[in-house]
Amino acid sequence: MPRGFTEQEKEKIKEKLMVEAKYLFSQFGLKKTSIQELTKSVGIAPGSFYTFFNSKEELYFEIIEQEEESIKREFMNFDITSAQDPKQAIKNLLLHALTMIEENVLINQLLFDNNYDILLRKLPKEKLEAHLENDSDTLAQITSKWKDLGILRKVDEDVLAGLFRALFTMSLHKNEIGENVYPQTLELLVDLIVDGLFRKEK
Incomplete structure (x- = not known):
């Protein structure tokens, strides 16, 4: 189970996720970028991704x-x-x-x-x-x-x-x-x- 985040943590993680995802999507495209790569880039578990986005x-x-x-x-x-x-x-x-x-x-x-x-x-x-x-x-x-x-x-x-x-x-x-x-x-x-x-x- 993904651990809970405070509202402040959620805000910071989402902001960082947007920045890192922009880089990864730009480099590798949507299809070749996995949720595992996205979450690894911001230091959260893959399951925690769905705290921020549905997909x-x-x-x-x-x-x-x-x-x-x-x-x-x-x-x-x-x-x-x-x-x-x-x-x-x-x-x-x-x-x-x-x-x-x-x-x-x-x-x-x-x-x-x-x-x-x-x-x-x-x-x-x-x-x-x-x-x-x-x-x-x-x-x-x-x-x-x-x-x-x-x-x-x-x-x-x-x-x-x-x-x-x-x-x-x-x-x-x-x-x-x-x-x-x-x-x-x-x-x-x-x-x-x-x-x-x-x-x-x-």
């Missing part, structure tokens, strides 16, 4: 959510009112976010190593739905500011969320698009999306 997939998912938060902060902290050319500033912001996604090892694993399919099977449906809802709410907060400023067309929030979600999963189709033209294709697509969403200046 290693749940731990992995929490780390992915942390990684995505850094990308969301880029959008939340972006002040369009200070930009001389708002349209170009948002194009640059989207391209920067796409670069962050492509360079993030864990998010790449999620997209390319079938980890998303594993999460679909292993995680409660409501947890995944809550994640998607949070993504949509964050986007709605951002785009509503742009709408209030009168620079963004009135488009249904769910449609906007779907549009940006499609854009951010473009890297999944790099081979089909053609790696040699992928950067230029992505940049052109961002140009067309932003040009289509923004009101024309009078």
Whole structure:
């Protein structure tokens, strides 16, 4: 039986577990990282793992959510009112976010190593739905500011969320698009999306 932990111990162990798991998942991936390796890295028994998470997939998912938060902060902290050319500033912001996604090892694993399919099977449906809802709410907060400023067309929030979600999963189709033209294709697509969403200046 796993021994009990004080609340303070639980907080410290969970924090350390998140840090160590991020390293192990980044190095070896979700499939090749075992619960034994995760618990050994923080000095607890394998059975104690379930005091903190229901599965290693749940731990992995929490780390992915942390990684995505850094990308969301880029959008939340972006002040369009200070930009001389708002349209170009948002194009640059989207391209920067796409670069962050492509360079993030864990998010790449999620997209390319079938980890998303594993999460679909292993995680409660409501947890995944809550994640998607949070993504949509964050986007709605951002785009509503742009709408209030009168620079963004009135488009249904769910449609906007779907549009940006499609854009951010473009890297999944790099081979089909053609790696040699992928950067230029992505940049052109961002140009067309932003040009289509923004009101024309009078």
